[in-house]
Amino acid sequence: MTPAWSPSGSWMSIAIDAHAQQLYATQEGGCYALLHDLQVERLVQRVGGGQVWGVRILSRHPGSEPGLVLFHVWHRSVEAWSSAFAQLWTYEAPSGFGIDNVHAGDTDGDGADELLLSSGPPSSGLILLSSAGKVIWQQLGGDASSACLVRDPHSPNLSIPAWVSRGPVYVRERGGSEREWPVPGTTKAETVCPGRTVDGRSGVFVGGRTEAGRAVVFCSDTGVANAVWMPSSDPMVRCEPSGNSGRLAVLLESGDLWVVDPGRGESKLVERIPEATFSWHDIAWGKTDGGDDLLVVTVSAQMLAWTVT
Numbered sequence: 001m002t003p004a005w006s007p008s009g010s011w012m013s014i015a016i017d018a019h020a021q022q023l024y025a026t027q028e029g030g031c032y033a034l035l036h037d038l039q040v041e042r043l044v045q046r047v048g049g050g051q052v053w054g055v056r057i058l059s060r061h062p063g064s065e066p067g068l069v070l071f072h073v074w075h076r077s078v079e080a081w082s083s084a085f086a087q088l089w090t091y092e093a094p095s096g097f098g099i100d101n102v103h104a105g106d107t108d109g110d111g112a113d114e115l116l117l118s119s120g121p122p123s124s125g126l127i128l129l130s131s132a133g134k135v136i137w138q139q140l141g142g143d144a145s146s147a148c149l150v151r152d153p154h155s156p157n158l159s160i161p162a163w164v165s166r167g168p169v170y171v172r173e174r175g176g177s178e179r180e181w182p183v184p185g186t187t188k189a190e191t192v193c194p195g196r197t198v199d200g201r202s203g204v205f206v207g208g209r210t211e212a213g214r215a216v217v218f219c220s221d222t223g224v225a226n227a228v229w230m231p232s233s234d235p236m237v238r239c240e241p242s243g244n245s246g247r248l249a250v251l252l253e254s255g256d257l258w259v260v261d262p263g264r265g266e267s268k269l270v271e272r273i274p275e276a277t278f279s280w281h282d283i284a285w286g287k288t289d290g291g292d293d294l295l296v297v298t299v300s301a302q303m304l305a306w307t308v309t
Helices: none
Strands: 002-005 013-017 022-027 030-034 040-044 053-058 067-072 077-081 087-092 101-105 114-119 125-129 135-140 146-152 155-164 169-172 178-180 188-196 202-210 213-220 225-229 236-241 248-252 256-261 266-272 281-287 293-299 302-308
Touching: 013 281, 013 293, 022 053, 053 101, 067 101, 101 146, 114 146, 114 155, 125 155, 146 202, 155 188, 155 202, 188 236, 188 248, 202 236, 225 266, 236 281, 248 281, 248 293, 256 293, 266 302
Parallel strands: 013 053, 146 188
Antiparallel strands: 002 302, 013 022, 022 030, 030 040, 053 067, 067 077, 077 087, 101 114, 114 125, 125 135, 146 155, 155 169, 169 178, 188 202, 202 213, 213 225, 236 248, 248 256, 256 266, 281 293, 293 302
């Protein structure tokens, strides 16, 4: 695990286009593309002073270049932009819905991403938007403390919403029914993210408390589970999988950043981020020119990156 770079500036959110290997980041004043020499080029003059905006990659219909999604953290605004930085659409969530995160994935098989908007306590809820920014489904209220889009076990090329609610993990099937995802009975989930094992099984990675301590547990739809324990008692606030290697980055409330390798059953402390504040944090994975994992994190307004071999 080797530190790669840490560009100057006060960074808020990051997203990596896996195909173009282009990193996008936000700070007060705009959304930027990070160039190879770590200089920045302004793309979208949209972020107002003192506001926090997140950024995500948006896959559009086949034949179209990927675009960007910008969302106003803790507020209600979402905007979609083309790769030429023309605004495609805007969406305003209902009053009282404060966006914590946005997750992109194809839920209907048309090749374009839908967007899952999640809002944590106290205004918990979930909203699924179409690729045109129209509401497909919403669940307002409740206790969705962590959410993501995971692979549908019945249609592996499609995604379905998953979320943590007071410990258990729930999913919404494509037909509209909701059910609890099979997680070992002793696991109280704190965070959830999509997962795939080295032998190709799809499922979810659940970070949380077990009888043996805190662990990241892979849970398939059939109840198959395996766990990687972490020598920490701190609550988990975020986990993010690498599409390149299957590793996971896990950020704890204390500011400790771990990398978990489920294939090897190993966990390793990457960094203890001093005075970590979680007013906003973000995690993205990419690849180096040599094909290794590149882990990029924003926390406490810093952007930090490591090469993970």
